[in-house]
Amino acid sequence: MSDLHWKTGITRISPNEIRLRGYRLDEMMGSLSFPSVIYLALKGDLPSPGIAALLDAIMVASIDHGASPPSALAARTASSTGAPLNASVAAGLLSINRFHGGAIEDCMHMLIDALQRANEKSESMEAIAEQLIADRTAAGQRIPGIGHRIHTNDPRTAKLFSLAQDAGLDGDGMRLLAQIQQEFERMGKPLPINVDGAIAAILVDLDFPPELGNAFFFISRTPGLVAHVYEEQTRERPMRRIHPTDHGYDGPEDRALEV
């Protein structure tokens, strides 16, 4: 044991045994879903089955949003010069920050701060939401989690909130965000709760630290970036000029799940 000896609480490796947060990896394989084990890795304990189902949905929700987001464009740009798959995806990951994917963390901070202040003053949800909108509007700040460039009614939000309800998750994060959205509607501005907002509210109610908020986004988006890079590598010529918006879709036609 050298003077640089240090400790980790994540994984213990011994010959023929790998334990994550105390559980054997091979025992979890086949018994637990990948998102459940992600939850275990990040939070230290296993989720209930309802929350596990919700986590699968959170991961599916952000897996891809087409070729226009900067993370897809940066990954394709790197790939187009001949970068290997992992380096291209890394370039994409470096393009997930405050203004793209980062709304989850910002929204979590906003909700947690507002709830804490409200708690101290024993205020109602209505009062908090009203105050929060007034404060942000006065400061010229946007409200993260509300509104979307393209979707007037983000189809992923309703699904996430419904699964959260199924899982018995019913917390102040979701309540406050819904209140904010209603307050906007009352003011004549019908803006949707976007997927980042929905995930943020759920993560607040699951007691995750805001600092991990964006990780849910980029863990989910990594396979999407792989798909973009692989398509770029196999379909396009190197060093093409990649237009950020002028692209069409020619994949499989609309189809319905047969589940």
Added chain:
Amino acid sequence: MSDLHWKTGITRISPNEIRLRGYRLDEMMGSLSFPSVIYLALKGDLPSPGIAALLDAIMVASIDHGASPPSALAARTASSTGAPLNASVAAGLLSINRFHGGAIEDCMHMLIDALQRANEKSESMEAIAEQLIADRTAAGQRIPGIGHRIHTNDPRTAKLFSLAQDAGLDGDGMRLLAQIQQEFERMGKPLPINVDGAIAAILVDLDFPPELGNAFFFISRTPGLVAHVYEEQTRERPMRRIHPTDHGYDGPEDRALEV
């Protein structure tokens, strides 16, 4: 439509509708597992339920392997200087290459090439395995997918092959790799099939291109890297000297699943 117009076959975005390979994202949320949708993103179609369960296990298998792998060390090193979460994980991702995580792609190439040659000559599995070992030994090349630094019997391999069997997946990739392992045993060298080899053989039998092999590793490892970076951020002081091997585990004690 400009002269830079291009096409993508992955995702189609329209107001209030996101379709991945033709399926509505919100319809898949709550109905399909995250790994099923990863499979859809990368392969273009949905897996059977048995394969979906196998994919969950593949993803769980590689989620973390402690603090010693270079990807964890590089991510912690970046984090220790004050890098944000995504940049730290990117540094980890850049450390996943031929010699760490890359055995999947190499093993897939090896299996596919050998099976193709065998097919042309109508050779038996035994003959292929024998020839392959002889050729590689003569050339001084290692055989990817066989052997492990720490595990003499990789606990993840048996689980993956058993789930593959449950899913009715029974292909030449797994058969050839098993044959190679038996050939080694016959030669008095009892080496395990490691987790990279098991995943490689399964991906060959699922007809994935080798170029996507490592993606399964790094998609799986991304949450593990997040856990390491978050631990580094919250537990260690900045700019510490990070010893690559001299660390102990002080997380939760051994516990069994209650499923």
Added chain:
Amino acid sequence: MSDLHWKTGITRISPNEIRLRGYRLDEMMGSLSFPSVIYLALKGDLPSPGIAALLDAIMVASIDHGASPPSALAARTASSTGAPLNASVAAGLLSINRFHGGAIEDCMHMLIDALQRANEKSESMEAIAEQLIADRTAAGQRIPGIGHRIHTNDPRTAKLFSLAQDAGLDGDGMRLLAQIQQEFERMGKPLPINVDGAIAAILVDLDFPPELGNAFFFISRTPGLVAHVYEEQTRERPMRRIHPTDHGYDGPEDRALEV
């Protein structure tokens, strides 16, 4: 001209002519030093010959600091897994942040803020330095640019300040930092101005924005990282465990310049 048309003020490319900030690149080649053209790229105008010489020295000052800094370790770690040269250097670059290389920006902010406050109150340098140390000590904050882990008298600082004097650069940034150092000495704590502090003070007096401070560090360090990665690639075996401090030097023996 599309609706995405945008403007840049850096470089104009036309057939057989490349102009950076208005000057022909081929005209500058052979006439101007690389650091002069870096200055032009970042600041928009050319430096005087004295400042050009100072910039060369600033760049030489930070080119390498051995194998222990996290940027060298992260670059070597990535390289050790088989990463290409540029991806390895990128991993190093991602490890240059607030706690490594970042002192330049922090020190610039500190000096600029203090000088601005002093200006408003027409205070003497002595008073500002005293106040600054008192405030930071009370807040438990370190003073960036002062002190070094290894060097009690950073040999690079004296050289930079002497070259700055030769160039006729004599500004409040350098004066204030020197005053802070003297104040510490008066207090019985003889701490050196480190190279980051010296560069920060000079950049303040050259009127660079603090946001560009760290760029001087990482532009300078990039070739050093290349040297480390190339040494790793050509001298070490893949996937070795890289000890962060236990390494010796076996390069060329001490030698003196013959200039």
Added chain:
Amino acid sequence: MSDLHWKTGITRISPNEIRLRGYRLDEMMGSLSFPSVIYLALKGDLPSPGIAALLDAIMVASIDHGASPPSALAARTASSTGAPLNASVAAGLLSINRFHGGAIEDCMHMLIDALQRANEKSESMEAIAEQLIADRTAAGQRIPGIGHRIHTNDPRTAKLFSLAQDAGLDGDGMRLLAQIQQEFERMGKPLPINVDGAIAAILVDLDFPPELGNAFFFISRTPGLVAHVYEEQTRERPMRRIHPTDHGYDGPEDRALEV
């Protein structure tokens, strides 16, 4: 000394003394140019004054080529999402590969291989050049270092070759590339030697390994990427759609050096 003890031949750090390849860093500061010390770091010895001047020109040559190269676009894309300066530049660096910046390494390999074969057969430069073009044409391969998208006569090439001559550098690398260019001209295809080719030929004649070829490009381009990212941060709004070609220049007007 642990069992992980290792050696490096680049830099020796002791209290108040930093030696790169045996020379004191503070002694070199003010006496040697930055590119001379880059050469020292990468090659182990100092260049002659003529070569030092040539190296400055090589570094100036590639410092920037406008906003269209993928490295600039990837860096701006990352920056546009809120990435810090170093992470944005890292995304740019990850976009410098075989098809962008990578021609230096490819051209060096081509020249070295051809010269070696020629040496073995004692062939003339004319014969080598002719054979090389014939072989590559037959194989459908491009010839790296020859031709340019925009420049019919790359203004940087003549300058580099003239400075090489001034430095007394007169090697087979430059001779062979010139011969290839003349052979093309004789065939009725007047293609220029581009800047990558000129640098490659010079590096071959300076006896650099091809594996370091691209490093000269990306060391030089790093400050250019910083300029693009800083312009993006200070001039553009976040998350804009970045058109890869539809941009104009509005920087300083054409001006001549006054040297």
